[in-house]
Amino acid sequence: MTDQADTSERKPKAGGKTLSLKRTVESGHVRQNFSHGRSKSVVVEKKKKRTLKAGTEAAPAPAEEKAKAAPAPAPAEPAPVEAKKPAAPEAAKPAPTPAPAAARAPAAAAAEKKPARARSGVVLRTLTEEEKNARAQALDSAREREDEDRRRAEEEARRFAEEDARRERERAAAAARAAEEAARLAAEQEARSRSAEDAKRRSSPDEPVAAPARPSGKELTTEEADEDSKPKRSAGHAAPKQPATRRNEERRRGKLTITKAFDDDSGRQRSLASMRRRVERERKKHMGVQEAPQKITREVVIPEVITIQELANRMAERAVDVMKILMKQGIMLKITDVIDSDTAQLVAEELGHTVKRVAESDVEEGLVGEDDAAEMKKPRAPVVTVMGHVDHGKTSLLDALRKTDVAAGEAGGITQHIGAYQVELGSGDRITFLDTPGHAAFTSMRARGAKVTDIVVLVVAADDGVMPQTIEAINHAKAAGVPMIVAINKMDKPESDPSRVKNELLQHEVVVEDFGGDVMSVEISAKNGMGLDKLEEAILLQAEVLEVTANPDRAAEGIIVEAKLDRGRGPVGTVLVQRGTLNVGDIIVAGTEWGRVRALINDRGENVPSAGPSQPVEVLGLGGAPEAGDVMSVVESEGRAREITDYRQRVQRDKRVGTGGRASLDQMLSQLKEQDRKELPVIVKADVQGSAEAIVQALEKLGTDEVTARVIHVGAGGVTESDVTLATASNAPIIGFNVRANAQARDAARQAGIEIRYYSVIYDLVDDIKAALSGMLSPELRETFLGNAEILEIFNISKTGKVAGCRVTEGVVRRGSHVRLIRDDVVIHEGKLSTLKRFKDEVKEVQSGQECGMAFENYQDMRKGDVIECFDVEVVKRTLD
Numbered sequence: 001m002t003d004q005a006d007t008s009e010r011k012p013k014a015g016g017k018t019l020s021l022k023r024t025v026e027s028g029h030v031r032q033n034f035s036h037g038r039s040k041s042v043v044v045e046k047k048k049k050r051t052l053k054a055g056t057e058a059a060p061a062p063a064e065e066k067a068k069a070a071p072a073p074a075p076a077e078p079a080p081v082e083a084k085k086p087a088a089p090e091a092a093k094p095a096p097t098p099a100p101a102a103a104r105a106p107a108a109a110a111a112e113k114k115p116a117r118a119r120s121g122v123v124l125r126t127l128t129e130e131e132k133n134a135r136a137q138a139l140d141s142a143r144e145r146e147d148e149d150r151r152r153a154e155e156e157a158r159r160f161a162e163e164d165a166r167r168e169r170e171r172a173a174a175a176a177r178a179a180e181e182a183a184r185l186a187a188e189q190e191a192r193s194r195s196a197e198d199a200k201r202r203s204s205p206d207e208p209v210a211a212p213a214r215p216s217g218k219e220l221t222t223e224e225a226d227e228d229s230k231p232k233r234s235a236g237h238a239a240p241k242q243p244a245t246r247r248n249e250e251r252r253r254g255k256l257t258i259t260k261a262f263d264d265d266s267g268r269q270r271s272l273a274s275m276r277r278r279v280e281r282e283r284k285k286h287m288g289v290q291e292a293p294q295k296i297t298r299e300v301v302i303p304e305v306i307t308i309q310e311l312a313n314r315m316a317e318r319a320v321d322v323m324k325i326l327m328k329q330g331i332m333l334k335i336t337d338v339i340d341s342d343t344a345q346l347v348a349e350e351l352g353h354t355v356k357r358v359a360e361s362d363v364e365e366g367l368v369g370e371d372d373a374a375e376m377k378k379p380r381a382p383v384v385t386v387m388g389h390v391d392h393g394k395t396s397l398l399d400a401l402r403k404t405d406v407a408a409g410e411a412g413g414i415t416q417h418i419g420a421y422q423v424e425l426g427s428g429d430r431i432t433f434l435d436t437p438g439h440a441a442f443t444s445m446r447a448r449g450a451k452v453t454d455i456v457v458l459v460v461a462a463d464d465g466v467m468p469q470t471i472e473a474i475n476h477a478k479a480a481g482v483p484m485i486v487a488i489n490k491m492d493k494p495e496s497d498p499s500r501v502k503n504e505l506l507q508h509e510v511v512v513e514d515f516g517g518d519v520m521s522v523e524i525s526a527k528n529g530m531g532l533d534k535l536e537e538a539i540l541l542q543a544e545v546l547e548v549t550a551n552p553d554r555a556a557e558g559i560i561v562e563a564k565l566d567r568g569r570g571p572v573g574t575v576l577v578q579r580g581t582l583n584v585g586d587i588i589v590a591g592t593e594w595g596r597v598r599a600l601i602n603d604r605g606e607n608v609p610s611a612g613p614s615q616p617v618e619v620l621g622l623g624g625a626p627e628a629g630d631v632m633s634v635v636e637s638e639g640r641a642r643e644i645t646d647y648r649q650r651v652q653r654d655k656r657v658g659t660g661g662r663a664s665l666d667q668m669l670s671q672l673k674e675q676d677r678k679e680l681p682v683i684v685k686a687d688v689q690g691s692a693e694a695i696v697q698a699l700e701k702l703g704t705d706e707v708t709a710r711v712i713h714v715g716a717g718g719v720t721e722s723d724v725t726l727a728t729a730s731n732a733p734i735i736g737f738n739v740r741a742n743a744q745a746r747d748a749a750r751q752a753g754i755e756i757r758y759y760s761v762i763y764d765l766v767d768d769i770k771a772a773l774s775g776m777l778s779p780e781l782r783e784t785f786l787g788n789a790e791i792l793e794i795f796n797i798s799k800t801g802k803v804a805g806c807r808v809t810e811g812v813v814r815r816g817s818h819v820r821l822i823r824d825d826v827v828i829h830e831g832k833l834s835t836l837k838r839f840k841d842e843v844k845e846v847q848s849g850q851e852c853g854m855a856f857e858n859y860q861d862m863r864k865g866d867v868i869e870c871f872d873v874e875v876v877k878r879t880l881d
């Protein structure tokens with residue numbers, strides 16, 4: 001390109017007189033370089049306007065020469081063609097700046113004008129002040145620009161130099177690494193090849209010695225050695241070529257690639273993927289370090305059912321691993337699926353953990369404290385429930401008794417109806433009355449496992465006698481095993497007839513003391529207060545017999561007698577403390593609710609700080625209203641309270657959703673079997689009294705010494721809710737003969753899981769119960785004699801122990817059958833055979849006359865001459881005929 005610049009020079013006219021025609025087209029060759037070392041020669045033409053000018057002789061040649069020489073130092077940039085025109089006579093240029101830069105700048109060109117003109121012989125005129133300034137300015141800016149260009153060039157040169165140096169360093173480092181590697185390989189090789197050489201030399205000593213170090217490790221022949229040396233030679237030849245390769249490399253490097261774009265002086269940047277890999281590696285390494293210590297075996301608590309996820313969490317294992325183990329067992333499950341405790345245990349043990357099996361109900365463990373030691377117990381007020389037929393005066397009696405409270409006069413007496421109250425007698429003794437008349441209330445409490453009542457007062461109106469609900473009350477009291485006191489009420493009435501009442505009671509197995517029984521009876525009048533003191537005395541007497549005591553110095557336990565949602569006070573429960581002392585601030589659990597005792601209010605409406613045994617109090621602070629009959633306990637922490645109530649709520653929910661099924665006949669029987677009780681409690685309801693009695697008689701006849709059907713309640717009429725509560729409490733099915741249950745009873749039965757069976761034929765009923773009772777009979781075991789064998793010899797075998805060599809004298813001897821060892825007609829041992837051998841083989845049976853070897857399971861003391869009796873046991877199910 002520089003050549004081209006030269007060609008653009010005009011030829012000066014000779015002597016300034018001759019006119020010459022200049023070429024208008026100038027051409028030249030330029031070599032273009034491309035990437036990858038390719039190059040191409042191109043023709044460049046330059047067209048000019050034809051001009052005619054007077055030329056000067058003055059120094060055309062030196063100017064041309066200078067122009068030619070000047071571009072040499074910095075050929076990097078081609079000079080723009082247009083710039084050449086005014087820059088032509090540059091010989092007298094004042095500043096020795098690099099030519100192309102000067103030539104390029106038009107301002108600089110303007111600065112040169114003056115001398116150029118002088119030389120060309122144009123008349124000089126004095127410059128105006130303006131012109132001078134402009135020139136000075138132009139000169140200054142030209143100089144500045146030159147400086148800048150120079151700086152840039154220098155900088156570029158420095159950068160190139162640095163780049164070169166860096167590459168050189170890299171190359172050197174690579175070479176060093178290669179050398180190191182080669183040295184290492186050589187060193188490795190040396191030992192091997194040397195030993196090989198030695199071996200070779202020993203075998204053929206004339207053969208030329210192979211090159212000492214060779215990476216392949218093979219022995220060398222001469223030819224190979226020559227081959228080996230070739231690369232060295234070629235490397236020598238290639239040496240001069242190296243600059244060319246390097247140039248190529250540089251050229252290649254000049255190309256801008258993404259890698260290069262990100263390349264900086266500190267070296268190549270890592271790719272994103274490589275960074276990720278590095279981070280991942282670090283993480284793994286980190287985790288590996290953590291996992292490296294021995295696998296931690298845990299004690300895994302396994303409830304009755306558990307989800308795979310939860311099990312995995314408890315073991316701190318991955319759920320996938322759990323699933324894998326299950327899959328191996330052929331069980332395909334999802335992470336959210338539930339497995340039973342047995343499966344969970346298998347999995348946990350497979351993973352090397354120990355297992356602690358718990359039932360969910362374990363949360364309740366320890367909730368009800370241990371029984372108190374006798375010496376800790378102190379007498380407490382007896383708790384009395386009043387029961388009886390409707391309108392016989394239960395409410396009236398309770399009201400009348402309330403008035404007998406000696407404190408009544410002082411502090412306004414019992415003002416609150418809180419479901420229970422305590423009266424203080426003149427003697428200082430106290431009696432607590434449950435102010436919740438009705439059998440359902442009584443039994444529903446019992447159904448929840450709460451034994452609240454110590455004594456039942458059975459109210460019978462003297463003018464009315466024993467009525468259906470009186471009978472019901474008797475049955476409820478009997479079922480609960482609570483002693484009764486008969487209060488013959490309405491004695492003020494002229495038509496009252498207490499002896500009639502006593503007689504009628506006799507029919508229901510309630511024998512009053514007057515008739516030689518042990519049931520106390522008191523004649524009273526709720527209306528005029530007659531005999532109330534006697535009734536109270538009787539209660540205290542009964543309590544003394546019962547020895548009602550409790551330990552007041554412990555965390556409180558009690559029963560919810562009544563509970564409601566009070567608009568102003570929130571959930572309010574009346575608690576009858578049974579033992580211990582309940583204090584304000586205690587955390588209590590009652591049924592499915594819990595709370596911190598905010599306040600205790602007694603039956604007089606007073607705030608009290610605590611309540612002891614048999615004392616009824618209203619409790620404020622529960623989260624919700626519990627149910628009457630719920631057991632209340634004090635727990636140590638809110639967490640525990642929450643745990644227990646959560647569990648109970650879950651159970652309650654499940655019960656509602658599930659079938660429940662507590663007292664279906666079959667389940668009842670299985671329960672009875674477990675309890676080893678041979679009594680089937682039933683409740684019989686029939687259409688008429690006659691058929692009810694017939695059924696009861698038929699059922700009673702079914703019984704044997706072993707099993708009996710116990711009719712706990714019988715009555716005429718439909719099945720009521722009260723029957724269902726009694727059934728729930730006693731775990732008894734209900735038999736309805738030609739009657740049906742009403743809606744409430746049906747609902748209650750469904751909820752409690754009580755089975756109600758309906759019959760219209762008495763024989764069907766009896767057959768069913770018979771079948772049920774037959775199921776309760778323990779099956780008969782029948783023995784069948786199989787054979788006898790006599791022991792001829794006893795062998796002591798180290799592994800199996802003693803083996804008897806016998807001959808079967810009678811019948812057959814079978815393996816797996818029962819055997820008896822008989823010595824002098826006395827049975828010494830009874831058990832099973834562990835082995836039965838004939839010669840060396842284990843056999844199933846040995847016939848009479850043959851000899852065999854026998855050994856007992858877990859028994860060794862056999863002697864020569866003993867007889868082994870073999871027999872089968874058959875289990876025969878018995879039936880009631």
Ligand code: GDP
Nearest residue numbers: 389390391392393394395396489490525526527
């Ligand atoms: P409950 O249904 O068993 O609670 O019986 P109540 O206490 O409501 O009494 C029913 C009726 O019998 C009421 O009208 C009472 O006035 C009346 N009553 C209760 N006790 C007596 C009593 O001792 N003598 C008389 N003459 N009437 C009584």
